[in-house]
Amino acid sequence: MFDIDISELSRRSGVKASALRFYEEKGLIVSTGRRGLKRLFAPETVERLSLVALGRACGFTLDEIAGLLGGADIDRDRLRAKATQLDKRIEQLTRMREGLRHAADCTVPVLTDCPHFLRIVKAAGHHRRRYRAEAL
Structure with a gap:
């Protein structure tokens, strides 16, 4: 599957391009390169953005979401505490x-x-x- 540019990612995910650039700065998503001036992203980034949206809906901060998606061991006590909230x-x-x-x-x-x-x-x-x- 081919990488998609930021405008296509925005269209597919419903997230504004400015937010996508901010999410990239925060380490929530990663671009794979550029086509001209536009950033490129793997198509799977749409699913990752769904996880970000779920985290936000649950009340996690973007920094907390970055930690959860970072690949390190998940703080399950933090997840339980958020579920209690x-x-x-x-x-x-x-x-x-x-x-x-x-x-x-x-x-x-x-x-x-x-x-x-x-x-x-x-x-x-x-x-x-x-x-x-x-x-x-």
């Missing part, structure tokens, strides 16, 4: 979804008069404060 976020999002559904279906004329809705709001505020504290 995702579990907490999923729980929070589930509560938020249920709160929105309750708000949409609640028969109380003024939502702030609904005790169930007020509990949801209070819980959301509590989780936001805790999330900020964990981020610091």
Whole structure:
């Protein structure tokens, strides 16, 4: 299979060329050479970019993703910790979804008069404060 230029890689992956150049600087992808002024990449780079996108969606930084894709031993404890963070976020999002559904279906004329809705709001505020504290 022939190498593809940066514009084709961008089209296939949905990642802007400027981001691809940045990813190359960070060591996430590697060009195989140049055709004129355009960088060339192996076609498999599209799959590697999918892994980068997955890592970003999971909340990893680009430096963390570079470490995971670097070929060295994978820090499995870090993966488990990220999975635990995702579990907490999923729980929070589930509560938020249920709160929105309750708000949409609640028969109380003024939502702030609904005790169930007020509990949801209070819980959301509590989780936001805790999330900020964990981020610091």
